[in-house]
Amino acid sequence: MEFGLVLFFLFLTAAMLMVAAKTIRVVPQSTVMIVERLGRFHKLADSGLHLLIPFIDKPRGVLWQGTAPAFSIDLREQFLDMPLQSAITKDNVHIVVDAVVYWQITDPLKSVYEVVDLIGGIVQLTVTGMRSVMGDMDLDQCLSSREEINGKLRLILDEATDKWGVKVLRVDVKNINPPEDVRVTMEKQMTAERNRRALVLQAEGERQAAITRAEGEKQAAITKAEGSKTSAILRAEGAAKARLLAANAEAEAI
Template structure:
């Protein structure tokens, strides 16, 4: 009876040892193996054998991790307070560094992303935050990638999701946009008036060079006015034009 008891304990112990010693790693997983506390090698994927009590293994996921950066209070260079959140895409490219050089690489990247987001955006004005997101994303990504390189981390992309403003700032931006539209409309109107005046000046110079052309222009204007069915038409004629017409009549009479 005692023999059967010890035999059962032995079987249980062997099963537990095999369960500890045999590890199955998926295609996207790697195992960082330590021998008596010292780094030995990176194993996987597939079947991995671990010597019980002598070797230990830490699993690392190599897939791209999508990490949401919590909303951060940022004060822009022009002293505007906004709340900004972002998303960071990164993955482990060196499992050895990710386990040995940093305690928890996910938490480390999260804290680094938050401080970098505040630091980079604080150097820019609000208009740049709203209109130059691609450039800001690139700047943040480069800083994160460089800083996390010693942890075996590759930051592939950073995207700023929202820049939240308070109601007073939204109203101020709306007033600014309205003033900008009004300014542009006035500039366009002034440019149109300037071009029209220049064309009229050119036309007046051209007509002054040819008295007959001026006469034809007046007659054409008279025809246009007559077509409007007016009962009375007052049409001023310059003295020099009257003289020209009289001279033409005299030449015909003679």
């Protein structure tokens, strides 16, 4: 009898704990929880303590690509580090692209009920968006127009994910890597361009030096000529004064 009573109390305690676990829910800060009643949407629970009706109310679970199962939806800004993706440029060069997408959920209901896997959907949209944008550019444009690519990708993703309740804040393309043979060729071209610029600068320096020397020689010749002219004038003036003094002396002697 006593053993049966103990089992009864143990069963009752376990049942009460199970009911309490299904009744009391705490939603963390900056997250929300979708509550369904008998399989249909009932309410959106924000951060804090919430009481549910056991076996009738149920939090909607969320399982997205690369995340653990959860009952709350994070409303903070999040980032998605994309795996390396291949693309083909307008001039048929195969490149490997590394990018990061920064996004934020603005409508939790759409993010759960409008798409099966939100993060998986963002990944696929980013892949197709990168291939589309870079397919309209040649390799040189891709390497030199990083900001333009980021802006176009953000607009494409933001428009496509709006129906999922997501705002794409920015996209950062970190690396664009061409094939090894193309990279070696580009490095050779860059080296040749640097050498050409060095030769141009050297020639320009020599030209400026020659001009400076010529200007100096010209100025020296002008200065010398002016000096000779001044000396001749001074000698002539001196001779004239001497003759004048001699004439005055003779006149006084007479």
